[in-house]
Amino acid sequence: MRALVPLLALTVACARSDDRWVEALADPDPFERALAALALCEQAPERAPLALDVLLETVDRSELGLGAVAARSLEIPARIAPNQLRKRLSTDPFMTTERRRALQAALRAVGAERP
């Protein structure tokens, strides 16, 4: 059991800070960006609006296979900054159907469909 202590300490010590996750939102690898956006929603919900662009990008990028998870995570920025999501819906008429559905579902889930 004593051997587990340093291992658990290692696990905790390795974890990324909020700032590192925010930096990773600009990573050249789209999977890393997606991971950062999901982690930020989980670890620092108050900073989740920063991840909105990446979450929407992930909803659209079928090759990552993370569309459904990203769409669910949109609920967190929708709770913090619903106006940002509404603005996206109203200012981008050419967004993909998936993106539009995800935004609408997130706003609906937090009861913020209408201003």
Added chain:
Amino acid sequence: MRPRTSPAVGPAISVVLAAGAVWAAAAGTHAVLERRVGIGALLEDWQVMLLAGLLLLSLALCTAAGVASVATAVRAELPGRPTVELGAAVVIAVVGWQAFLLLAQPFQRIWFDAAAATAAGVWAGFALWVRGRPAAPRARRAVRAACAVALGVALATFGAELALRAASALAPSQLLARSSQAPRRLIERFRCRPGQARFGFPCNSSGHYDEEFFRSAPGERLVCSIGDSFNLGSVPHSRHFTTVCEEELGLPVHNLGVAGIGPSEYLALLLDEALPLAPAAVVVDLFVGNDLGTPDVERDLPDALLRDWFQRERALTWVVSRRLARIARERARLQQRRRGVAIVQGERAVLERFPWLDDPSLEQGTLAEETFLRLETDRARAVCGEDPASLPSVFESLTRMREACGPIPLGVMLIPDEFQVEDPLWAAVEAEAGVPLERDRPQRLLRTWLDEQGIPALDLLAELRAVRPGEDGRRHLYHLHDTHFNARGNAVAGRALARFLGTLLEP
């Protein structure tokens, strides 16, 4: 029996292998633990715990193996089995590589790091086990024989991949051409369902808006036409340009179309679906309105070398076996071929229901007028205001398509955007754009490159502009506020394509 490795080399091999294992295990463990919050959003809690536990165990085993190797080297003792350890490293690397191709797709660096750490742990566990085993001669012989067989299979697998890559580089062919994973995902996302009805016509079993495809029998000729929503079409099947072309040409024209795709996906369709049908010619239908602005999502991604080896669509041993299976399947289907499997269901009724097919003045706009103008203006800015950003990746895709086609003639049909054909729309777009625009820039750039490459091209711009405008000044070749051809546009394109193919197919 004493190990045959010399006293100096043996410990060095063990130390180098152990150091590599420690490094891989530490890097993988750190990468996963550092991202565990993000990974937690993708996996169940128990899966994250299991992964972390596995990696920490690997790290512990690698550290123990490293300490044992260094201790052996420092004491100048002969290590247990340096050649067995080396052989095991090769076998575990190849098995791990193949397991990754089977189980951990699509390639993502984090899963690669985790897999490498796990493989290092497996090797370290094996090395410690070998060192700790009593030297029973019979057991050692059995282990040696098993290792030799496993090593032979591993080296053969790796050698086969190397040989196929060398063959692909020296003599490009349709069998050895490679594409990537993202285009296939996009195609599957947007492909129609088999049997899905469009204007009363069911898509075929591949989800394309055409009758059932078949492979050409010896002595027969057929053509494959590859494209996006223009190929998917927004008119009844009988009015689609490939059907018009088929009737004019007197040859089957298989229509492979998926909405929302671009040149990278055309390459994947060519390799996976068109070439197994043994076409006499292939035509790629490039829509200048958005095919030049579609970014290649896999371009400039990090870890290019790792992706080249650890992405299933890049591993030729996998690609070739899958392609051969597809060709065998098409040959088998040829035996039981029946034309017209896709049964036309009420297409005449659809014609009655949509009278605008024969009278464009009755068309209802798909988009609101201002939305449509904004879309067209954005497209004009992207392709006429400056050289399109994605042009190099379009050229790269076309080059790879030509290489994949080999002796099969490849042609390109350039489909203009509506603002290039309808003068009143162009005037509105120019007024809206706010930047100088060159109306025919995409065709000029594409035609120059295609001519240089010797790839025959059909530019529909002249054909469509040759249609006399109506009293309202419009040619009515595109559906109202929609961006796609209506029945009139399809008819012009189909006839022009038939003439083009007639030339392309000349011996």
